[in-house]
Amino acid sequence: MKISEHVHALKMPFKIEGPSGQSIPRFVYVYLILGERICLIDSGVAGKEKAIFDYLREMGRRPEEISLLILTHSHPDHIGAARAVQMASGCEIAAHAAERAWIEDIELQFRKRPVPGFHSLVEGSVGVSRVLQDGDVLDPGCGLRIEVLHTPGHSSGSISLWLPEEGLLFSADAVPLPGELPIFDDATASIASIERLKAVRGIRALLAAWDEPRREMHARRVMDEGIGYLQCIREAALGVASADPCSGADPMNLCRLVLRELGLPETMANPLVARSIQACPDRGDQE
Ligand SMILES: [Zn+2]
Structure with missing residues (x-):
């Protein structure tokens, strides 16, 4: 899908393993910036390089032209x-310093964050050749600039990218x-990061990994809703902890209680969500 003169979005469907081994359909967006060289933003799950390369060939380009994967x-x-x-x-791989260890050693990532089906989702470790920090500017090779915004919260080294032109x-x-x-990983940092993104002037489209492209006013609404959702999660976690101070003893039980409070199905409970609920600072204050 063409987003602008140089930017294309590729929707990548894949499946994750549910709590009882069932397969749950998901998708992630990968973005391509096509200039004299080609820059990719994220890669999708293992095996998705084929879809990326096929798309490039349809555009009359070659995979060898990819010079940067952020x-x-x-x-x-x-x-x-x-x-x-x-x-x-042979492209450069760029990522924030705080994510580097988990990209360069996927077994370390799996030990620290055992996502179900991890090894079917990730093909292998890869070296980060360019370490990014907030304020860095990258050149995708078509007269454009990519500005790096450190937006922690979802993970400590999560970055967003701004293409001002x-x-x-x-x-x-x-x-x-x-x-x-x-x-x-940190609800408070997440909210602060979204506030920062909201302050960016001149947004024509918000391009997220798990959402359709959102244009102008819709982009702002999605960011407001994201902040509201995080606040609701924090309040629900606080409410559950106040009602039963022992609820934190079993993270999965706490997770189910908070999901119920939010009106979400308890079947969504999994160790990753439980970990997020435990990362709510208001909950920590109760312990
Ligand atoms: Zn993520």
Whole structure:
């Protein structure tokens, strides 16, 4: 899907493993910036390099022209095919310093954050050749600038990317969608990061990893809703903790109680969501 003169979005369907082994359909967006060289934003899960390469060929381009793959963070659906893309193109791999260890050693990531089906989602470890920090500016090779915004919360080294010439803001997983799995490392940092994204002037489209492209006014609404959702999660976690101070003893039980409070199905409870609920600071104050 063409977003602007240089930017294309590729929707990548995949499946994750549910709590009882069932398969749950999901998708993630990968973005391509096509200039004299080609820059990719995230890679999708293992095996998705084929879809990326096929799309490039349809556009009359070659995979070898990919010179830069920016990984917005280290989660499996963003880095799964990075190794294959790097091997086919020899491209630079760029990511924030705080995500580097989990990209360069996927077994370390799996030990610390055991996502079900992890090894079917991530092909292998890959070296980060360019370490990014807030304020860095990258050159995708078509007279455009990519500005790096450090937007922690979903994970500590999550970055968003701003393309001022085209008014495109790539937010990866920084803005949660109400009703979707609430996954973050730090709710307060997440809210501050979305406030920061809201302050960016001249947004023509918000391009998230888990959402359709949102144009102008819709972009602002999605960010407001994301903040509201995080606040609701924090309040629900606080409410549950106040009603039963022992509820935190079993993270999965706490997770189910908070989901119920939010009006979400308890079947959404999983260790990643439980970890997010425990990362609500108001809850921590109760313990
Ligand atoms: Zn993520």
